Amino acid sequence: MASPSVLTPQAEDFPRWYQDVVAKAEMADNGPVRGTMVIRPYGYAIWERMQAEMDARIKETGAQNAYFPLFIPESYFHREAEHVEGFSPELAVVTFAGGEELAEPIVVRPTSETVIGEFMAKWIQSYRDLPLLLNQWSNVVRWELRPRLFLRSSEFLWQEGHTAHATYADAAGYALRIHLEVYNDFLEKVLAVPTYLGIKPPSERFAGAINTMTAEGMMRDGKALQMATSHELGQNFAKAFDVYYQSEEGQAALCWTTSWGASTRLVGGLIMAHGDDAGLVVPPNLAPIQVVVVAVRDEPEVNGACEKVAAALKASGVRVQVDRGRGSFGRRVTDWEIKGVPIRVEVGPRDLAQGLVSLVRRDDGAKVQVGVDAVASEVPGMLAAMQSDIFDGARKRLLDSTFDVANVAEAMEAATTGFARLPWSAVGEAGEAQLKTEAITVRCLQRKDGSIPVSDTEDGLDCIVAKSY
RNA sequence: CGGGGCGUAGCGCAGCUUGGUUAGCGCGCCUGCUUUGGGAGCAGGAGGUCCCGGGUUCGAAUCCCGGCGCCCCGACCA
Structure with a gap:
């Protein structure tokens, strides 16, 4: 189905294959500063789809979005001993600004427990203010020693949720709910990546947490990737930032907090969990482009038919794009395969003469011919079948390995x-x-x-x- | 920070060992024509501080010294 040799085969050199896909699918480029990345439009469109799907689920659990500053006073980090110890080596610190040495260095956030803790303390007075459920979409900076596009970059995009609760049980229950209803649900139903859910051993726990939940996915080379985490922070940060509330009985009590996050690393996970030697395979529920309608030739009749098919698909809620026939057919087909678009509709004069077009699945290459007017009714079922087939395939690989x-x-x-x-x-x-x-x-x-x-x-x-x- | 490798056109590289016309090749890009059912062909064309600084020399991409940067493999990590 595919024309190999465009990408390094996975079996030959998996890391090289990954880099090839990132470059040739136009996902991202290295930034000028070591470890930074430029996310290109197609890569960003995929991230935006991830954001939309996770954001809806996050809001469903009652959390609200907010935004906290990029710059955090360095002193905040010293208030929680384990936290500062865990993050110190990878902090980027601003010591000079406005033309002079700063009185107190400013940390570029590596995560926001500290600054959010400070404001939780301010906003929470009474048990009536609890639970406080916040989430923010932001960039964070961690000066990684060995960066790799999407998987480990010095600056990355993520969502970080931060919540405060009256009791341990409420906090732990909420962290678990996020883990299952936001992360696992998204991973299984949208990203089509099955994972092992569990908790980290003490050695791998988030710095400052009392318990860290994780979702571990398997990449096609058999290595693991942590897809998302959800932390119970106990009262560690509440203590460090004085997050107290007055209980129903009038007693001052410490809050229990949680934090949880998922990042642009998921894009790397998508590539390595589903991609094959022909490139990316994007599950339909995630795909920014679910169907590409490819004109075999740049002819008025063909292009007209493409527009008609695309309009019908759009009307039935499919995310569709038309590729008019400029340039060689083989080249365009290969490019769409590298980008992993789930279904390709091939519209050419030969088939068109019989009122037909071809539908080709990206995952298994299966090709079927259908009537021009039947495309819009055929595609949704095909997309649904692909979604579950991709998940089943990934689950089989996970279990078999x-x-x-x-x-x-x-x-x-x-x-x-x-x-x-x-x-x-x-x-x-x-x-x-x-x-x-x-x-x-x-x-x-x-x-x-x-x-x-x-x-x-x-x-x-x-x-x-x-x-x- | 330890170990390897590399800096030459947008990208990937050759040339360097043994200094010597105008620094090449592939891809990409531009123009034109023919093409388009699996990475099209032909013709023409644009594009270079050979990483930086110093040295040796009549002459340096090439040799010497110093610096900088990047990549890969480890330790750290979403």
């Missing part, structure tokens, strides 16, 4: 090609250290039934270990 093992040595062997699952009790701190010698980490802890534990101290937990991005 997850190996149940008994000990750390076997896990290390299994992690060369996929994930290993073994009893958490068989790992421990010593096991983690041993795994690390092969760049393998504990991705998450789960209950035997795959559900999310409340704490890493629960009995009988399994852990998933793998190499990761």
